[in-house]
Amino acid sequence: MRGEAGLFADLAALGIAFDLHEHRAVFTVEESRAIDGDIPGxxxxxxxxKDTGGCFWLLTVPALARVDLKALPQAIGCKRVSFGKAEDLVRLLGxxxxxxxxxxxxxxxPSTIRIVIDQHIAKADRTNVHPLRNTATVGLSGPDLMRLLEHWGHEAIVAAIPAKDEE
Incomplete structure (x- = not known):
């Protein structure tokens, strides 16, 4: 596992501009909304x-998106999906x-997990994601995020993610 040091070394090596914001731990989108106002983008x-075929997927969408997990397989080309287990998350992504x-x-x-990035996130001037821990946020451009994933040998899928109808 390369960890956060490897992440920041790669950002520097690729000349990717980013902002780092330290903050209290946030575990949900709802908790993060309290700090989002101070971080642009x-x-x-x-x-x-995990799909029923055994493949693992990492899906990145806008924070307030309500993903239709039943329609997702058709949009990204996989079998029926459910949430992955914590032990698989730790094993695969650290x-x-x-x-x-x-x-x-x-x-x-490469090829251990399939990455899907929402089309709006992939094109955004500034996208905010955690740097391997939930006590900070890294802001970088969507195209630079895609370039970083490619640098690590991952071919991310950029897709229109189906939204769940309001209930």
Whole structure:
């Protein structure tokens, strides 16, 4: 596991501009809304999923998105999905629940997890994600996030993520 030091070394090596904001631990999107106002840009939520075929998925969407998990497989080309187990999250990405982030793929071998980035996040001038821990937020551009994932050998899928209808 390369960890946060490896993440920041790669950001520097690739010349990727970013802002780092330290804050109290946040475990949910609702908790993070209290600090989001002080941090400009698109805020995200990340879902660690497993499909019925045994493949693991990391989905990054806008923080307030309500993802339709029943429609998601057709949108991204997988089988039915459910939430992944905490032990698989730690084993594959080296982070605990509450700290899920696409930046944790610094710890993942290529092809061990499929990464899906919402099309708005991938294009955003500024996207905010955790740097492997939920006590900080890193702001970088969506294109730079995609470049970083590619640098680590991950071919992220950029997709329109289906939204769940309001109930």
């Amino acid at each position: 698109e805020h995200t939520k990340n879902l660690f999923l 982070v605990e629940p509450g700290s899920v982030t696409p930046l944790a793929t610094v710890n993942a071998a």
